[in-house]
Amino acid sequence: MMMNHKETIWRDAFGLDDLSEIDGNFLLAIAAAKKEFDGYSQGKWDLKNYIIWLRISENREFVSISFIPKTDEMVGGIFFEIPCGGLYKYGRGYQFYYRLEDTELLEVTGMR
Structure with missing residues (x-):
């Protein structure tokens, strides 16, 4: 089946050097962190309302995966949300550390 230009324009959005490489173990840790996050959120916090930060240690032995709510407020480098009527619009932030x-x-820390 032949595709026209409109159907393939998304392919042109990538530069030749726009590559990112991750180890398969890193992807497994991301999947595990997502599963942990789902447990904490009990399915109530939409990931569309989060920024995900991925960090790998210098020795490439450990990884940190952070789920940070998208909010307009940041104090001291930490995102926070003021609850309205005791409820958070987006949910809490969490940071997961894996080997x-x-x-x-290895550890879970709550953010806020």
Whole structure:
């Protein structure tokens, strides 16, 4: 089936050097963190309302995956949201630390 230019324009959006490389273990840790986040959120916090920060240690042994609510407020480098009537619009932020070799969850920290 032949595609016209309109159907393939998304391919032109990438430059030749716009590559990112991650190890398969990193992807497994991301999937594990998403599962943990889903447990904390009990399905109530839409990921569309979050920014995800991915960090890997210098020795490439550990990874930190942070789920940060998109808010307009930031104090001291930390995003926060003031609850309205005791409820948060987006939910809480969490940071998950994993050992990459075996996707072992080492620590969970709440953000706020």
